[in-house]
Amino acid sequence: MLFLAGMMVLLFTVASAQSTSSADFISIDCGLGVGKKYTDADDGILYVADEPYTSTGVNFRVRQDINSKSDKPYYANVRSFPDGIRNCYTLAPVSAGLKYRVEAEFLYGNYDGLRVPPTFDLYLGVNIWKTVTSGNFTRAEIIFVAVGDSVQVCLVNTGDGTPFISYLNLRPISSFKYSLVSPSLGLLVNWDRRNFGATSQIRYPQDPYDRGWYPFIVGKPIANNSTVTQVNNNEFVVPPALLQTAVTTSSVTENLIIPIPGSSNETTFVIMYFAELQQLPAKEIREFNIYAGDDFFYGPLGPAYLRENVIYTRPTGVSGGLTFSLRSTSNSTLPPLINAMEALVTRPLPFLPTNNDEVTAMLEMKKLFKVNKNWEGDPCLPQKLIWQGVECSLDSSKYSRISTLNLSQSGYSGPIPAFLSSFKYLTSLDMSYNNITGEIPPFVAQLPALNYLNLEGNNLTGDIPQALMTRSQNGQLVLRINNNPMLCSRANLCDTKDGTKRTKKNKVIIPVAVAVSAFVLLVMIVALAVFTLKRRQAKAKATVFEVPSNSMGQKNSNIDQENILHSESQIYSLSDITNITNNFERPIGKGGFGTVYHGYLQNGVQVAVKIISQLSAEGEKQFRAEAQLLTRVHHKYLVSLLGYCKENLALVYEFLSRGSLADHLSDNSADKNTLNWDSRLRIAVEAAQGLDYLHNGCKPSIIHRDVKAANILLNDCFEAKLADFGLSRSYKLDDGNSHISTCIAGTPGYIDPACFMTNRMNETSDIYSFGIVLLEIITGNPPITFDDYRIHITEKVQMKIKCGDIESIVDQRIQGQYDVNAAWKFAEIALACTSPNQSERPSISDVVVQLKECQLLQGSSDSCTDPTYIAHNSVNSATPYAR
Incomplete structure (x- = not known):
């Protein structure tokens, strides 16, 4: 049953429509000569040329033998936009928070002699409004809430002909009308408002908002010149003349059929106006029910003589493409009637404009x-x-x-x-x-x-x-x-008026016109690198952790070397680790630096214990790096370190029960759930926020150096956390070394190719690796396909993007359950991250913003909830904390 919120008589005490004057109107005769204007004899509205509302485009005259709408002067010409992709009209002034109606009309009239009407997109500000499809005449209308002091109407060339426009207007609307309209939702008239039984349209000044009510003859017209008492309601106030005509059928057994065009994926809001226009004899009854398709909609309704009745749908509306039928009841002696109808569909306006x-x-x-x-x-x-x-x-x-x-x-x-x-x-x-x-x-x-x-x-x-x-x-x-x-x-970088540099010990290092010997500079850099390397090697041989010294330069025996770790981290003994893991009973992951075991703390909390292999030449270094970093970084989307044991190089982490993202993307993961598109978007956003914290929230910043799907772990509600910091490095280490790592690390397929040329890794290297993860998320494929060709995932996706084939890119296991625009944007973000040119890659902060825009397009949630999946297999996975 369709949802109905209807009323016979709306009793509101607010005054009727606010006054509107044509002085508040903007009416543009598009293509009118520069500086020209005129007042229409029929409506008294002033029409002006395109300037100063737009500065682009070319004026053309419409051939008179093809112009079938010669009743209005503005149909005699068009403004065409052969140059540029987007051309806009800026309509001002408007007031933020108030409602407006914009109407555009397009009469092709073979103005260009091609006899092929174009197809192009129409935007209201930054949001898509309508696609103007091929045809000789098209009208578009939208009601919206202004968010600034101007609004732009833009014509966008989509490659199917040159955009053009005949007429554009802007009208203020009472704040009481069209209550469904909000800053994020506009109402669009998808077909003409219907004035049943009339022979001419009603517009301004009869309608103070200059809405067009167009004649529509179906059945048998009736009329009455007497004034109809209207409902005292601001939202549905209509011109009085609209209620003085109606249509009915020839007999009580004949239904009154009212088709409403549209599509099933659009929500249509219908407002129907009824008033009895005939003085009925005492024994005569006009009573009918309203059906939407085959579903009962409202009834019974018996319109009162010369009194308005309003029936409307809200808030869910009905699906477009329906046929309404008015059917007489068994008590009725007269057929049904209707005076007017207005139908609108919603258009989301999800994006706000630039400040x-x-x-x-x-x-x-x-x-x-x-x-x-x-x-x-x-x-x-x-x-x-x-x-x-x-x-x-x-x-x-x-x-x-x-x-x-x-x-x-x-x-x-x-x-x-x-x-x-x-x-x-x-x-x-x-x-x-x-x-x-x-x-x-x-x-x-x-x-x-x-x-x-x-x-x-x-x-x-x-x-x-x-x-x-x-x-x-x-x-x-x-x-x-x-x-x-x-x-x-002011730092005295210059001695003379010609800008010659003055030497000063504390000067600021700013690129100025100086001549420095490249050879000398290179020698200095090499010497510094050799000195630094020797210093690091000497320190590494001396100790794993640096023990603080007292003021006399002696080692302080009262300060244990564990003080370098965060005070919140628990220090465990070897026996503690043995008890926690039940004598290392259950291994749940293994990598190059050791094994991860499942365990329980004394309070029953599940943990994952990584035992760093002491046989690894890098084992102690990785233990130290991961312990130091994780004891100073704390973020919702980073795996938490709960404690450590220096005796056997053990790190105790929170346990994440759903395993890694790689587990759920793998074709071989028969025991894993297939993540749906909403969940993949949310995981991408969460992982990006974790990486954003490392890059921008930590001082000094941290390069992860091993971002991959296997290092993104999932908790019970599939919330993502970035893990495995054994290879991570700070941009600026405590010993004063370079802020950019010079040691290439990571996993094949994820490593930034540019690093092999520069022998350096920086934040853009993490961006590249994260871009590979995004490509895995959208395709479900690993970075490298180990077949006869060994094609990298970036090459595969780029080839398909060039062909405009997004469907073959998206993981087929999602079964088409995704928003195409969100998928396109997601793929574009991933490819931007993996650009061969490091300078062209976005920052991780920008990636977070753009991924959230994908969520807006998809209409998905940021909240951590157990998502819906295509497959519903049980998950009993271990957390792979080791590579």
Whole structure:
């Protein structure tokens, strides 16, 4: 049975519709000559040309012999957009939080002589609104809540013809109407509002919101010029004239059929208006039931004479593509009737636009820098249309914020513009090789997130702000300012007006125009590396843990070497470990550095005990590395260290009962559940958050160096935790060594190929490995297929992506139960992470944001719950804590 929330008479005390004037309207005759405008004789509305609402496109006239809608002047021309992928109209002003209705019309009229109407996408801001399909005439309408002081309507070329538009309008809507509309949900009219029994349409001024109520003749029309008393309700107020006509059937036995187009996957909201227009004799009765398809919907209904009745569906609506039928009851002597109907479908609006201040600044930037790139629409969304030279992230309110801005070689001349101060989330700014003049303004140093600033190749003068120098000194900012010969700093980097460097012991290391012998520098680096290596070897021979010294330089016998570990970690003896593991009874994993055993603490808590092999040359080193790291890092999505035993190099971890992610992705995992798409997305987000903590939440930051599916473990509710830190390294070690590891480590198939060229591993190496994990998650395949060809997973996916074949990429065991857009975005994130060029890979923070956007597209949850699976086999897996 369909859900029904209906009413015969709505009794509300709020006043009727708020007043609306055509002065609040925006009405654009698209293709009208520049500067032209006119007032329509029928409705008194002022129609204007496209400028200043858009600055792109070309005007065309529609051939009169094909223009079948010559009743309105705006059908005589179109605005066509042959250049660029996205072209937008910016409608302003609007007020955030208020409701508006936007309507667009498209009359092709063979304006281009091709006789092939195009197909293209229509966006409301950053959200898809409608696909304008091939046809001579199309109308699109949407009701929404404004989230800023303007709204953009964008036409996006999808490769099937040149987008065009005939007419575009914006109308304010009373806040009391269309209560289903919210900032995240819009209502779209999927077909014309129906004015049953009428011969002409009703619009403004009869309808103060300029909604179009179009004649629809079905059955037998009836009319009454008397005023119909309307329901005192703001939400469903309609023009009085709409209720003065109706349709009925010829006999009581004939049903009144009202088809509603649509599709079964859309939710349709239907509002029906009824009023008896005939004064019935005493013995006559008009009474009927309403059916949606074959299901009873509402009834019985007997409309009162000249009084409005409203029946509507809410909140679940009904499936589109249904036929409503009005059927007389056994008591009725007259057939059913209906006066008007409105049907709308929902359109999710999941994405919020870029912060308004930043958009304003970007538009100013576009003017100043004379950007010839396709900077149209929102700078950050949709992801596939992000502006060239721009990268974005989400703030706490889910608004996009600009994090990277590349304006290098843009031909700009002048000072650094003041509106750059609007970019509070900007981490990287590249304005190199322009003709920027003047001083570096102080506000640049006050950009809170900025960690990279490139001003090379400009003509800057004056002093570098001290705050900027300090941030560079502290390692908080990479500052590039060379090739600015007149730029001198307060740190006395310059002696002369031509910018010659002055030597100073405590100077800030900033790239300036200096001549340093490459040979001497290379010799110094090699010498330092040899010295450091010998020092490390000497320390390794002396002890596994460094014992603190007292103030006299002597070893303090009262301070045990275990103090280097975190105080929260329990110290166990060898006998404790033997009892915990029941004499090492149950091995649950084995790797290159030892074996993992299942065990129980005295309080009954299950644990996993890793025994580092003392036969391994690296065993003590791995024990020390993992113990030191895990006693200082604590995060929801990292495996917790509960204690250790130095006697037999044992590490005691929390036990995760569901095994590793690799177990559940393997084709050979017959005893494992097949993870569904929602679960895979959630695991990816959780693992990324764990890695994000290592990279950005730890001071100094930590490189994991062995990110792989086998090191992502799952607890009872399949929550993911990153594990195995035996190969992990801090960017900056306590002994002052390089912040980037020079020892290549990891698992074949996951190791960043770039590391073999540089012999270095850094955070982008972890990103590459995590990208391989993402490819495993979406495909269900291992990194390397050990067949005759040994093809790497990146090659396989790239080939299929080029063919546009997402279905063959996604693990077939998911059985098609996924959102295609979410899958595409997920695959694109994975390939970005595995880019051969380290500089092109996203940061792990950006990966977290983009993976959460995949969840939004999928409509999946972040919560830790036992998910639904395609297979329902029992899980009794051990946690593989050893490689």
